[in-house]
Amino acid sequence: MDVRDARDTGDATAGPRLSSSLARAARAVTARVEQVLRSENVTFDQWLVLDALAAEGGLTMSELTARTLATGPTLTRVVDRLVTVAAAYREVDLDDRRRVRVHLSTRGRAQHARLAGRVAEVEEEMLGSLSRTGPLFTALDRLGDG
Template sequence: MEEQLAYLIASVNRQLEEELTESLRPEGISVEQFRILTTLASNDGRSMRDLAELVLVDPATLTKIIDRMVADGLVYRAPDPDDRRKVLIFLSNRGTVLHDKLKGVLRTQQRALVSRLTEKRAEELASLLRGVISF
Protein backbone atom coordinates (compact mmCIF):
# COMPACT_ATOMS: atom_id res chain seq x y z
CA MET A 1 0.00 0.00 0.00
CA GLU A 2 2.87 2.37 0.66
CA GLU A 3 3.48 2.54 -3.10
CA GLN A 4 -0.05 3.74 -3.85
CA LEU A 5 -0.15 7.50 -4.36
CA ALA A 6 -3.63 7.86 -2.88
CA TYR A 7 -2.48 6.07 0.28
CA LEU A 8 0.62 8.27 0.57
CA ILE A 9 -1.40 11.46 0.11
CA ALA A 10 -3.98 10.30 2.68
CA SER A 11 -1.20 9.43 5.14
CA VAL A 12 0.39 12.86 4.80
CA ASN A 13 -3.01 14.50 5.17
CA ARG A 14 -3.73 12.53 8.34
CA GLN A 15 -0.37 13.46 9.85
CA LEU A 16 -0.81 17.16 9.05
CA GLU A 17 -4.38 17.16 10.41
CA GLU A 18 -3.21 15.53 13.64
CA GLU A 19 -0.42 18.10 14.04
CA LEU A 20 -2.84 20.96 13.42
CA THR A 21 -5.40 19.47 15.81
CA GLU A 22 -2.79 19.39 18.57
CA SER A 23 -1.79 23.00 17.90
CA LEU A 24 -5.42 24.16 18.05
CA ARG A 25 -6.43 22.08 21.08
CA PRO A 26 -5.51 24.77 23.68
CA GLU A 27 -8.04 27.15 22.08
CA GLY A 28 -10.73 24.49 21.92
CA ILE A 29 -11.42 24.73 18.21
CA SER A 30 -11.34 22.08 15.52
CA VAL A 31 -9.39 22.08 12.28
CA GLU A 32 -12.66 22.66 10.41
CA GLN A 33 -13.50 25.67 12.57
CA PHE A 34 -10.02 27.06 11.99
CA ARG A 35 -10.40 26.60 8.23
CA ILE A 36 -13.69 28.50 8.40
CA LEU A 37 -12.09 31.34 10.35
CA THR A 38 -9.20 31.47 7.88
CA THR A 39 -11.47 31.43 4.84
CA LEU A 40 -13.70 34.18 6.22
CA ALA A 41 -10.68 36.25 7.28
CA SER A 42 -9.55 36.41 3.65
CA ASN A 43 -13.01 36.69 2.08
CA ASP A 44 -15.84 37.46 4.49
CA GLY A 45 -19.51 36.93 3.72
CA ARG A 46 -19.54 33.48 2.12
CA SER A 47 -22.56 31.34 1.33
CA MET A 48 -22.82 27.97 3.04
CA ARG A 49 -22.30 26.20 -0.30
CA ASP A 50 -19.11 28.15 -1.06
CA LEU A 51 -17.84 27.71 2.46
CA ALA A 52 -18.48 23.95 2.40
CA GLU A 53 -16.41 23.59 -0.77
CA LEU A 54 -13.59 25.80 0.44
CA VAL A 55 -13.18 24.17 3.86
CA LEU A 56 -13.66 20.61 2.59
CA VAL A 57 -16.73 19.80 4.72
CA ASP A 58 -20.04 18.37 3.56
CA PRO A 59 -22.94 20.85 3.84
CA ALA A 60 -24.82 18.98 6.62
CA THR A 61 -21.73 18.88 8.81
CA LEU A 62 -20.95 22.50 8.02
CA THR A 63 -24.38 23.57 9.28
CA LYS A 64 -23.66 21.95 12.65
CA ILE A 65 -20.21 23.52 12.84
CA ILE A 66 -21.56 26.97 11.96
CA ASP A 67 -24.34 26.59 14.56
CA ARG A 68 -21.69 25.98 17.21
CA MET A 69 -19.53 28.85 15.99
CA VAL A 70 -22.53 31.21 16.08
CA ALA A 71 -23.27 30.07 19.64
CA ASP A 72 -19.61 30.73 20.54
CA GLY A 73 -19.78 34.19 18.96
CA LEU A 74 -17.11 33.47 16.34
CA VAL A 75 -19.28 33.99 13.26
CA TYR A 76 -22.74 35.30 12.46
CA ARG A 77 -25.33 34.82 9.76
CA ALA A 78 -26.86 37.62 7.71
CA PRO A 79 -29.09 37.74 4.64
CA ASP A 80 -27.41 38.10 1.27
CA PRO A 81 -28.08 41.69 0.14
CA ASP A 82 -28.44 40.47 -3.47
CA ASP A 83 -30.78 37.58 -2.65
CA ARG A 84 -32.67 37.76 0.64
CA ARG A 85 -33.41 34.03 0.44
CA LYS A 86 -29.71 33.23 0.88
CA VAL A 87 -27.74 33.48 4.08
CA LEU A 88 -24.10 34.53 4.24
CA ILE A 89 -21.62 33.73 7.00
CA PHE A 90 -19.45 36.51 8.41
CA LEU A 91 -16.56 36.60 10.84
CA SER A 92 -17.43 38.32 14.13
CA ASN A 93 -15.03 40.55 16.04
CA ARG A 94 -14.38 37.67 18.44
CA GLY A 95 -13.70 35.36 15.48
CA THR A 96 -11.27 37.89 14.01
CA VAL A 97 -9.40 38.15 17.31
CA LEU A 98 -9.17 34.36 17.60
CA HIS A 99 -8.03 33.99 14.00
CA ASP A 100 -5.36 36.66 14.46
CA LYS A 101 -4.17 34.85 17.56
CA LEU A 102 -3.97 31.50 15.76
CA LYS A 103 -2.81 32.37 12.24
CA GLY A 104 0.78 31.78 13.30
CA VAL A 105 -0.15 28.11 13.72
CA LEU A 106 -0.40 27.73 9.94
CA ARG A 107 2.89 29.54 9.38
CA THR A 108 4.58 27.25 11.90
CA GLN A 109 3.16 24.15 10.25
CA GLN A 110 4.15 25.42 6.80
CA ARG A 111 7.72 26.17 7.94
CA ALA A 112 8.03 22.71 9.50
CA LEU A 113 6.79 21.05 6.34
CA VAL A 114 9.10 23.08 4.10
CA SER A 115 12.04 22.29 6.37
CA ARG A 116 11.37 18.57 5.86
CA LEU A 117 11.61 19.02 2.10
CA THR A 118 13.52 22.21 1.12
CA GLU A 119 11.91 25.27 -0.38
CA LYS A 120 12.37 24.10 -3.98
CA ARG A 121 10.95 20.63 -3.38
CA ALA A 122 8.03 22.08 -1.40
CA GLU A 123 7.18 24.35 -4.36
CA GLU A 124 7.44 21.39 -6.74
CA LEU A 125 5.17 19.29 -4.49
CA ALA A 126 2.61 22.10 -4.27
CA SER A 127 2.63 22.42 -8.05
CA LEU A 128 2.19 18.69 -8.51
CA LEU A 129 -0.68 18.54 -6.03
CA ARG A 130 -2.42 21.51 -7.69
CA GLY A 131 -2.20 19.58 -10.95
CA VAL A 132 -3.93 16.59 -9.42
CA ILE A 133 -6.81 18.58 -7.93
CA SER A 134 -9.73 18.90 -10.32
CA PHE A 135 -11.85 21.98 -9.88
Protein backbone atom coordinates in the same frame (compact mmCIF):
# COMPACT_ATOMS: atom_id res chain seq x y z
CA MET B 1 8.73 -1.61 -14.02
CA ASP B 2 6.90 1.67 -13.44
CA VAL B 3 4.18 2.14 -10.81
CA ARG B 4 1.39 1.82 -13.37
CA ASP B 5 2.76 -1.55 -14.51
CA ALA B 6 3.24 -2.68 -10.91
CA ARG B 7 -0.41 -1.94 -10.11
CA ASP B 8 -1.56 -3.86 -13.15
CA THR B 9 0.42 -6.92 -12.06
CA GLY B 10 -0.37 -6.60 -8.34
CA ASP B 11 3.31 -6.06 -7.44
CA ALA B 12 3.27 -4.89 -3.82
CA THR B 13 6.90 -3.71 -4.00
CA ALA B 14 6.01 -0.77 -6.26
CA GLY B 15 5.70 1.62 -3.31
CA PRO B 16 2.78 3.42 -1.76
CA ARG B 17 -0.13 4.47 -3.88
CA LEU B 18 -0.85 8.16 -4.34
CA SER B 19 -4.13 8.00 -2.42
CA SER B 20 -2.48 6.34 0.59
CA SER B 21 0.42 8.78 0.58
CA LEU B 22 -1.86 11.80 0.35
CA ALA B 23 -4.17 10.46 3.07
CA ARG B 24 -1.21 9.89 5.42
CA ALA B 25 0.15 13.36 4.70
CA ALA B 26 -3.25 14.99 5.27
CA ARG B 27 -3.71 13.13 8.55
CA ALA B 28 -0.24 14.11 9.74
CA VAL B 29 -0.83 17.79 8.95
CA THR B 30 -4.29 17.70 10.54
CA ALA B 31 -2.95 16.11 13.73
CA ARG B 32 -0.16 18.69 14.08
CA VAL B 33 -2.45 21.64 13.38
CA GLU B 34 -5.03 20.28 15.84
CA GLN B 35 -2.38 20.44 18.58
CA VAL B 36 -2.15 24.20 18.02
CA LEU B 37 -5.92 24.65 17.76
CA ARG B 38 -6.61 22.75 20.96
CA SER B 39 -5.44 25.70 23.08
CA GLU B 40 -8.37 27.73 21.69
CA ASN B 41 -10.87 24.83 21.72
CA VAL B 42 -11.07 24.96 17.93
CA THR B 43 -11.46 21.85 15.77
CA PHE B 44 -9.73 21.43 12.42
CA ASP B 45 -13.03 21.88 10.56
CA GLN B 46 -13.73 25.05 12.54
CA TRP B 47 -10.26 26.30 11.65
CA LEU B 48 -10.90 25.74 7.95
CA VAL B 49 -14.09 27.81 8.19
CA LEU B 50 -12.41 30.56 10.24
CA ASP B 51 -9.56 30.70 7.74
CA ALA B 52 -11.87 30.81 4.70
CA LEU B 53 -13.95 33.58 6.26
CA ALA B 54 -10.84 35.54 7.25
CA ALA B 55 -9.55 35.32 3.68
CA GLU B 56 -12.73 36.17 1.83
CA GLY B 57 -15.28 37.76 4.14
CA GLY B 58 -18.92 36.74 4.14
CA LEU B 59 -19.50 33.45 2.36
CA THR B 60 -22.58 31.38 1.67
CA MET B 61 -22.73 27.81 2.92
CA SER B 62 -22.16 26.60 -0.66
CA GLU B 63 -19.06 28.75 -0.94
CA LEU B 64 -17.81 27.48 2.43
CA THR B 65 -18.41 23.89 1.31
CA ALA B 66 -16.29 24.48 -1.79
CA ARG B 67 -13.45 26.06 0.22
CA THR B 68 -13.39 23.64 3.16
CA LEU B 69 -14.49 20.42 1.40
CA ALA B 70 -16.70 19.66 4.42
CA THR B 71 -20.00 17.89 3.84
CA GLY B 72 -23.21 19.88 4.22
CA PRO B 73 -24.17 18.40 7.60
CA THR B 74 -20.65 18.79 9.00
CA LEU B 75 -20.43 22.38 7.81
CA THR B 76 -23.80 23.20 9.34
CA ARG B 77 -22.65 21.83 12.72
CA VAL B 78 -19.35 23.72 12.48
CA VAL B 79 -21.00 27.03 11.63
CA ASP B 80 -23.65 26.49 14.33
CA ARG B 81 -20.85 26.00 16.86
CA LEU B 82 -18.96 29.10 15.68
CA VAL B 83 -22.16 31.13 15.98
CA THR B 84 -22.84 29.70 19.45
CA VAL B 85 -19.42 30.81 20.72
CA ALA B 86 -19.81 34.20 18.98
CA ALA B 87 -16.91 33.63 16.56
CA ALA B 88 -19.21 34.03 13.56
CA TYR B 89 -22.65 35.30 12.67
CA ARG B 90 -25.15 34.77 9.88
CA GLU B 91 -26.69 37.54 7.82
CA VAL B 92 -29.25 37.50 5.02
CA ASP B 93 -27.60 38.23 1.67
CA LEU B 94 -28.53 41.75 0.54
CA ASP B 95 -28.67 40.74 -3.15
CA ASP B 96 -30.64 37.52 -2.68
CA ARG B 97 -32.69 37.30 0.49
CA ARG B 98 -32.98 33.51 0.08
CA ARG B 99 -29.26 33.13 0.80
CA VAL B 100 -27.50 33.52 4.09
CA ARG B 101 -23.89 34.63 4.39
CA VAL B 102 -21.60 33.67 7.25
CA HIS B 103 -19.21 36.32 8.58
CA LEU B 104 -16.48 36.36 11.19
CA SER B 105 -17.32 38.38 14.26
CA THR B 106 -14.78 40.57 16.01
CA ARG B 107 -14.14 37.64 18.34
CA GLY B 108 -13.68 35.28 15.39
CA ARG B 109 -11.23 37.63 13.68
CA ALA B 110 -9.22 37.92 16.90
CA GLN B 111 -9.22 34.15 17.33
CA HIS B 112 -8.10 33.65 13.74
CA ALA B 113 -5.33 36.22 14.21
CA ARG B 114 -4.08 34.43 17.35
CA LEU B 115 -4.00 31.07 15.59
CA ALA B 116 -2.95 31.91 12.02
CA GLY B 117 0.72 32.49 12.78
CA ARG B 118 0.98 29.37 14.89
CA VAL B 119 -0.71 27.25 12.21
CA ALA B 120 1.62 28.73 9.59
CA GLU B 121 4.63 27.82 11.74
CA VAL B 122 3.46 24.21 11.97
CA GLU B 123 2.92 24.08 8.22
CA GLU B 124 6.35 25.59 7.51
CA GLU B 125 7.98 23.15 9.90
CA MET B 126 6.27 20.21 8.21
CA LEU B 127 7.23 21.40 4.76
CA GLY B 128 10.85 21.50 5.82
CA SER B 129 13.06 22.10 2.88
CA LEU B 130 10.43 21.54 0.21
CA SER B 131 10.10 24.44 -2.18
CA ARG B 132 6.56 25.75 -2.55
CA THR B 133 7.23 26.36 -6.20
CA GLY B 134 8.75 22.95 -6.78
CA PRO B 135 7.33 20.09 -8.81
CA LEU B 136 5.45 18.58 -5.85
CA PHE B 137 3.33 21.69 -5.31
CA THR B 138 2.81 22.15 -9.04
CA ALA B 139 1.59 18.57 -9.33
CA LEU B 140 -0.69 18.86 -6.29
CA ASP B 141 -2.18 22.09 -7.63
CA ARG B 142 -2.92 20.35 -10.94
CA LEU B 143 -4.60 17.46 -9.10
CA GLY B 144 -6.75 19.89 -7.14
CA ASP B 145 -7.88 21.65 -10.34
CA GLY B 146 -8.87 18.40 -12.02
